[in-house]
Amino acid sequence: MELIESAKEYQDQLEYLKGNIGKPAEVNGYVHRVRDFGDVVFIILRLDRGLLQCISSDSVTGAELQNLKDGMCLRVSGVVHTEERAENGFELIIDKYEILAKPAAQLPVPLGKKYMGLSLDTDLPLRQITLRHPIKRAVFKIQAEIANAFGSHLTSQGFTKIHTPKIVSAGAEGGADIFKVDYFGMPAYLSQSPQMYKQYMAGVFGRVYEIGSVYRAERHNTSRHLNEYIGLDLEMAFINGMNDVMQVQTGALKAMVESVKKNCEPELQLLNAKLPTIDKIPSVRFFEAKEIITQITGKPPKNKFDLDPIEEQQLCEWAEKTRGSEFIYVTHYPSKKRPFYAKDDPENPELALSFDLLFRGLEVTTGGQRINDYDEQVQKMNARKMDISLFDSYLTMHKYGMAPHGGLGMGLERLTMRLLNLQNVREASLFPRDMSRLVP
Amino acid sequence: MELIESAKEYQDQLEYLKGNIGKPAEVNGYVHRVRDFGDVVFIILRLDRGLLQCISSDSVTGAELQNLKDGMCLRVSGVVHTEERAENGFELIIDKYEILAKPAAQLPVPLGKKYMGLSLDTDLPLRQITLRHPIKRAVFKIQAEIANAFGSHLTSQGFTKIHTPKIVSAGAEGGADIFKVDYFGMPAYLSQSPQMYKQYMAGVFGRVYEIGSVYRAERHNTSRHLNEYIGLDLEMAFINGMNDVMQVQTGALKAMVESVKKNCEPELQLLNAKLPTIDKIPSVRFFEAKEIITQITGKPPKNKFDLDPIEEQQLCEWAEKTRGSEFIYVTHYPSKKRPFYAKDDPENPELALSFDLLFRGLEVTTGGQRINDYDEQVQKMNARKMDISLFDSYLTMHKYGMAPHGGLGMGLERLTMRLLNLQNVREASLFPRDMSRLVP
The missing domain is CATH 3.30.930.10 (Bira Bifunctional Protein; Domain 2)
Incomplete structure (x- = not known):
């Protein structure tokens, strides 16, 4: 549990996780993207800095994760695992998760896309949200x-x-x-x-x-x-x-x-x-x-x-x-x-x-x-x-x-x-x- | 001349001078107080941080310094010298000085005193000057x-x-x-x-x-x-x-x-x-x-x-x-x-x-x-x-x-x-x- 506590202190949680491959960790973030492959669900979690690929495990199955929506705020714990196909070279295998907050409406902009492609006239009035990209x-x-x-x-x-x-x-x-x-x-x-x-x-x-x-x-x-x-x-x-x-x-x-x-x-x-x-x-x-x-x-x-x-x-x-x-x-x-x-x-x-x-x-x-x-x-x-x-x-x-x-x-x-x-x-x-x- | 140049870089010039007893140095400051003992004149120089006692030497006599006025802006060079009676435990013996700027009028407040004793109603309208104390x-x-x-x-x-x-x-x-x-x-x-x-x-x-x-x-x-x-x-x-x-x-x-x-x-x-x-x-x-x-x-x-x-x-x-x-x-x-x-x-x-x-x-x-x-x-x-x-x-x-x-x-x-x-x-x-x- 010691590791879990300290992970929260890090602004750069990715950096921290990278140094703790194979160990348990807990991270907070927003659901940035969900990729549902049926049995297996990938959650891309938006951390305070960077994105983290999380993946369903035996204890938390794809079925449980399928209902997660973009913009939900999660606390996820699991084990850090090397995965070369993930953007950071590692991912988190989810042991447990908690929904800390839920959005009341569907996101008005495609935050989860690599590029949102918004004009300034769309971006600026929704700046509270678009800045999260x-x-x-x-x-x-x-x-x-x-x-x-x-x-x-x-x-x-x-x-x-x-x-x-x-x-x-x-x-x-x-x-x-x-x-x-x-x-x-x-x-x-x-x-x-x-x-x-x-x-x-x-x-x-x-x-x-x-x-x-x-x-x-x-x-x-x-x-x-x-x-x-x-x-x-x-x-x-x-x-x-x-x-x-x-x-x-x-x-x-x-x-x-x-x-x-x-x-x-x-x-x-x-x-x-x-x-x-x-x-x-x-x-x-x-x-x-x-x-x-x-x-x-x-x-x-x-x-x-x-x-x-x-x-x-x-x-x-x-x-x-x-x-x-x-x-x-x-x-x-x-x-x-x-x-x-x-x-x-x-x-x-x-x-x-x-x-x-x-x-x-x-x-x-x-x-x-x-x-x-x-x-x-x-x-x-x-x-x-x-x-x-x-x-x-x-x-x-x-x-x-x-x-x-x-x-x-x-x-x-x-x-x-x-x-x-x-x-x-x-x-x-x-x-x-x-x-x-x-x-x- | 190397010392002289670096002295200017120090916000805390006193700290710098203290480490250079016996050596030549150059400092910039305002005339904070002049104490005239006839042959010998003491100039208290207001540095960016702290006050420095400077004293006339053979090359720059009291007679030359007598006309310095409070608020004048000086560049002074000389030798740092231990002097237990000075507030900092050292003083500068003046070899040379240059007047960089002169006030156009006499100071409206006693900047050179240890305590000015101003009410806020006097202090605040003259804040550009009183803050120099x-x-x-x-x-x-x-x-x-x-x-x-x-x-x-x-x-x-x-x-x-x-x-x-x-x-x-x-x-x-x-x-x-x-x-x-x-x-x-x-x-x-x-x-x-x-x-x-x-x-x-x-x-x-x-x-x-x-x-x-x-x-x-x-x-x-x-x-x-x-x-x-x-x-x-x-x-x-x-x-x-x-x-x-x-x-x-x-x-x-x-x-x-x-x-x-x-x-x-x-x-x-x-x-x-x-x-x-x-x-x-x-x-x-x-x-x-x-x-x-x-x-x-x-x-x-x-x-x-x-x-x-x-x-x-x-x-x-x-x-x-x-x-x-x-x-x-x-x-x-x-x-x-x-x-x-x-x-x-x-x-x-x-x-x-x-x-x-x-x-x-x-x-x-x-x-x-x-x-x-x-x-x-x-x-x-x-x-x-x-x-x-x-x-x-x-x-x-x-x-x-x-x-x-x-x-x-x-x-x-x-x-x-x-x-x-x-x-x-x-x-x-x-x-x-x-x-x-x-x-x-």
Whole structure:
């Protein structure tokens, strides 16, 4: 009975069972599929991770098992037995089973099939159920690993985890793309980024990171926009320049990919995903990038001061072909295209010390060095004709002394999407929020 | 120069310097205090963690250092030198320094004093600055450790990290205490708890946890309520009863306290905090608790079906005195006082399989077993005269088969508050949100 108890403690029950061939074991799971061959019945049990083939024995006959229905929740005990034809190379011969819970209706989607073949419009409204499918949930097992690896790598680099408010009095990024909240009669908004707060906290702990919700009320309905997403943010003080930030990012990405590789092998196989190799990430300046794209297309760019999604893809293809990297940094963006808090390049104030990281054709990170000097920030705000009185609280940080600092924000869903080659960012969000979706 | 470079990588620079007595080192920090003795000037440098005494040398004389002002940001290099009179037992003899940033105004609060002695009304509006004080920031170093330990302990127990939406279409807990959001013209709310979503995800991964924002629009202005806080939530399937959940919680608390003890010794000293010893946490049933309190006070309780804050304190005092524990579980609350999703005790349906955890006089956790059966849930909703059609999406989970499960939610700020014996929960929130506070 000792074995039985400990099996339950294992998230990875398959791994545990594999090490206990020939021994008794007990597992919990859902009936994923029933294959009835008359005398013999195979139950494919969906465990918390992976599928387990169970088979009727002398003590529990096929006749008893024939009435099991998809979605029933079972506790099964039996003996682990080598079986080369089973997917895992072993199966469980059922000695005893108990029905822990029964569904009240037949499953609305074919959970037991290898591929459900659902459109997003069918999948998303039934997400509570469709996420139970091994391929769907694999995405989020990997996403959890990414988020955890981000946190633990940064902790190892002296970063402190912070939690900052998401109900705020003003938008960090400005603009109209902001959700309004009724806060006891006061006008309030949902945070577009922890920007200001992480900067404050870089003045407290030096190095900080946050994993938290970010809200964008953008009226976009594309495959790469969500209105609520998870930001992986970091901010670090005492930097010598934005390169320090980029180096930390490269290190974090390596750690994240390594962790996924190490801990999510079954999920990577299910998703048929190929992880990128990260060595040194190449870096080009914005205007160099524009020239490269012009050379590729043979046409002058439509917009001189921004990269559009197609150009991002072209640049990524170039990086892969010429530098062997699926990532590329674009640095020194035109200052006017970057936020008011971005530090301008002293060598050319029309450029900001600011970067994007592109990965497999998509922008996954924005970051850079921030202005830390009070007068410099006030001047830049004035030059942009901003109402400085609205930024009293923000400027408090600069006024009383703030170290040179910089940071970045990464979108967890976009990163997951690109890492796993998903087609739509909604596939990388458990319960996505878009312009028409609030349920479930 | 090698040493100098690596010193910057250390969050705990003091620890690093301590191991390099007699050697050259470079550190970054803010001028925390200047003590001018004419020929000799002492600079107390505020590092990312801890304070470092620096002293003028032959190469950098007192005269040069006299003009340094509080809040200036410095890069200092010199030699680490044993000095028993210095707080850390060593100091840095300054060879060279560079001013990295200057404040534009004099500090508005006495950051350099051991105790600032600020009221919350002075502290909170200047939080960007006051958090730089060693005692204030110590709270959040410990809070970060608590949150990280929660996550890593649960990961070790087979839990998967999840991120669920905070913009929702309905309140999990019901009631009017909910913030409204304008979501593209649709009525939407800020999540009062990840309750429904973590239950869904327990149907996917078996064991899940989330560290995320929680919103309560309660019109309370007390020392223990916040309108936005961080929830430490977990949910687990295949439980045999709520005891399984309580056991996981006890294990998590042990891990959290152990981590704080191991990694936050300097902060615990600064805060003069005494961590609790957690062995077996005693547990009483709700009505037993009421009897115990009646025996203590000699008076019949005012409210038979709830514990008020004073009773929670009395119960905690009793637990400490008679069981030697600063924690106590109260179980089997009256069903009508618990949410609609709480599973009732089959032996007495007037009681819910639901618990609170009290710590040093305060409720820090609510949890229990949930209803997993569809019919049972519909019946309970009907008995409460709830409009079932509003819960279509929620009931989807039950309808298609859901394992027995349970979970809990803990308030990170309340836990921090009690662990460190803070007087007001606002002291345990970086940028607290209360009925009148949205800035900073």
